[in-house]
Amino acid sequence: MSRSNNIARATAVIAVFTLLSKILGFVREMALAYVFGASAATDAYLVAYTVPNVIFAVLGGALTVTAVPLFASYATAGKRDEAWRLFAVFSTLLSAVLLAVVLAGVPLARQIVWLVAPGLPEGTARLAAVLLAVMLPGVLFLSLANLFYGLLNANHIFGPPALGPVVTNVFIIASILAGLRFGIAAVAVGTLLGNIAAMVLQLPYLRRAGFPFRPALEFHHPGLKQAFGLMFPVMIGTGIGQVYLIIDRVLASGLPEGSISALNYASKLILLPQGVIVMALGTAIFPALSNKAASGDDTGFSLTLLRAVKTVLLVALPAGVGLAALREPVVRLLFARGAFDERDAAMTVFALLCFSFGLAGQCLGPVLTRGFYALQDTATPVKVGVCTVGLNLVFSLLLIRPLAHGGLALANSLAATFNVVVLFYLLARKVPGFGVKKALFFAAGTAVASLLAGGAAAFVDGYLAGVLAGGTAVLALRLVMDALAGLLVFAGVCRFLRLDEYLYLEGILRRAFQRGMSFIRARPLYRSR
Known part of the structure; x- marks a missing residue:
C-alpha cells in the first residue's frame, strides 16, 4: 500500500473514532447543560477542570510530539529495542514527576482555584476546590495515556489511541446522569475514572507492539537528553497556548454567573x-x-x-x-x-x-x-x-x-x-x-x-x-x-x-x-x- 493510501486509511480510522468521540462530547455537553445549565455549579466544575486540563495539554502534546519523531529516528536506524528501552525510562520518570505534582497539588486546591479564577464567589470557589482535589490525579493517567498514544501512532497503530477519548466521554456522560442524584461531585469522579480507563485501554496494544512494562531508571541514557531537548520547547509552546484558557477563566470569573x-x-x-x-x-x-x-x-x-x-x-x-x-x-x-x-x-x-x-x-x-x-x-x-x-x-x-x-x-x-x-x-x-x-x-x-x-x-x-x-x-x-x-x-x-x-x-x-x-x-x- 502506498504512503498516501496509508495516510488516507489512518486518517479515516482516526476520523471515525474522533467523530464518535465528538458526538459523545456533544452528548456530554448537552447532558451537562440539561442537568446543571450555565450555573454556579457548572462554573465551579469548569474552573476545577482547568488545572488538570492545562497540565495535561502542556504535557500531553509534548509527549506525543516527542514520541513520534524520536521513535521514528531510532526505528529508521534499526534500533527499535533501544527505542522501547528509552521510553520505558521516560515513562518511569514521567510517572514519578506527575505523582509528586498530584501529591503537592491536592492540599493546595483552594489556593490554585484562587489563582485560576480570583473573581469567583466564595461558595463557588470552595466547591471548585473540592472538585479539583478529586480530578487532579487524572493528570497522571491521562498524560501516560497520551505518551502511549504517541508510541502507538509511531508504530502506525491509530485505532486504540483514537478510541481513548471515546471511553473517557462515556464515563463522564454516565457521571453527569448520576449528578441528578449526587450533584456536580459525581461528574468530577466520572472524569477521573474516564482518564484512568483511557490509559488502561492502551496497555494490551502497547504490549503487543513491544513496550516493556518494567520500571527503568537510567538517568544517563543517551536518548533521554534528546527526548527532553525536544519536549521542553514544545511544553513551553503548548503552555503558552494554554494561557488563552487561563486568561479566559481569570477574566470571565469576574463577569456575571x-x-x-x-x-x-x-x-x-x-x-x-x-x-x-x-x-x-x-x-x-x-x-x-x-x-x-x-x-x-x-x-x-x-x-x-x-x-x-x-x-x-x-x-x-x-x-x-x-x-x-x-x-x-x-x-x-x-x-x-x-x-x-x-x-x-x-x-x-x-x-x-x-x-x-x-x-x-x-x-x-x-x-x-x-x-x-x-x-x-x-x-x-x-x-x-x-x-x-x-x-x-x-x-x-x-x-x-x-x-x-x-x-x-x-x-x-x-x-x-x-x-x-x-x-x-x-x-x-x-x-x-x-x-x-x-x-x-x-x-x-x-x-x-x-x-x-x-x-x-x-x-x-x-x-x-x-x-x-x-x-x-x-x-x-x-x-x-x-x-x-x-x-x-x-x-x-x-x-x-x-x-x-x-x-x-x-x-x-x-x-x-x-x-x-x-x-x-x-x-x-x-x-x-
Whole structure:
C-alpha cells in the first residue's frame, strides 16, 4: 500500500473514532447543560477542570510530539529495542514527576482555584476546590495515556489511541446522569475514572507492539537528553497556548454567573471541525512528515503539508461561516432544554458568533505547528506563541468591557488568526517549494465559496423559521435543510473555481459512491429474475 493510501486509511480510522468521540462530547455537553445549565455549579466544575486540563495539554502534546519523531529516528536506524528501552525510562520518570505534582497539588486546591479564577464567589470557589482535589490525579493517567498514544501512532497503530477519548466521554456522560442524584461531585469522579480507563485501554496494544512494562531508571541514557531537548520547547509552546484558557477563566470569573459556562459550550461547538477532521489529519500526517524530514525528502514534505493545509481550509472556512450564520438554531437544538434557559442560550449564541471568526486559525494552527515539529524545530512555534498570547491578552482587555464574555471569544479568534498567518509565513520561508501562491489562491477561493454558502444557509433558515413551527424535530429538520442549501452552493462555487483539493475529494467520494451502487446492484435482490 502506498504512503498516501496509508495516510488516507489512518486518517479515516482516526476520523471515525474522533467523530464518535465528538458526538459523545456533544452528548456530554448537552447532558451537562440539561442537568446543571450555565450555573454556579457548572462554573465551579469548569474552573476545577482547568488545572488538570492545562497540565495535561502542556504535557500531553509534548509527549506525543516527542514520541513520534524520536521513535521514528531510532526505528529508521534499526534500533527499535533501544527505542522501547528509552521510553520505558521516560515513562518511569514521567510517572514519578506527575505523582509528586498530584501529591503537592491536592492540599493546595483552594489556593490554585484562587489563582485560576480570583473573581469567583466564595461558595463557588470552595466547591471548585473540592472538585479539583478529586480530578487532579487524572493528570497522571491521562498524560501516560497520551505518551502511549504517541508510541502507538509511531508504530502506525491509530485505532486504540483514537478510541481513548471515546471511553473517557462515556464515563463522564454516565457521571453527569448520576449528578441528578449526587450533584456536580459525581461528574468530577466520572472524569477521573474516564482518564484512568483511557490509559488502561492502551496497555494490551502497547504490549503487543513491544513496550516493556518494567520500571527503568537510567538517568544517563543517551536518548533521554534528546527526548527532553525536544519536549521542553514544545511544553513551553503548548503552555503558552494554554494561557488563552487561563486568561479566559481569570477574566470571565469576574463577569456575571454563567459566563464561563457559556464560553465553554460555545467553544465545544466551534472546535468540532478541528476535532473530527483537522486533528485526525494532523495525527495521521505527522509520522509521514517526520519520516520525510528525516530522509531529506523536501519535495515530499512540501506536497504532504500543502495538501493538509488545503484540506483543513476546505473544512474550516465553510464550517466557521456556517456556524456564524446558523448560531442561534444550532445552540437551541443542542442545549435549550432542562436547566439551560433563555439567558443561557443568548450568552452562548453570542460567544459562538465571536468564536466562529477564528475557526480557520484554530484548525490550521496544529497542522502548521506539526510541520515545524517534524523538522525538529520546536523553537519557532514557541516564539510565535509568546507573541500570540501577548496579543490575546491585549485584545481581551480591550474587548471585555464593551463585549463582556464575547470579547474574550473574539480576542481568542483574532489571536489565533495572527498565529496562523505568522506560522505560515515562517514555514514557507523554511520549506523549499511549499507553494505559497497555490495555498493563498485556494484559501481565497474557499473563502468566497464559504461566504456565499453561509449567505444561502442564512436565507433558507430565515424563510423556514417563518413557515415551520414545532419542537426539536422540526428545528433539526430546519437545520438539515439549511446545511444542504449551503453545501450545494459551496460545492457549486468550488467546482466553478476549479479548486483542486475539492475536485480531488469529490472524485474520491464519487468513486466510493459508484462502488457502493455497484455492490448493491450485485446483490441477489436486485438481480433480474
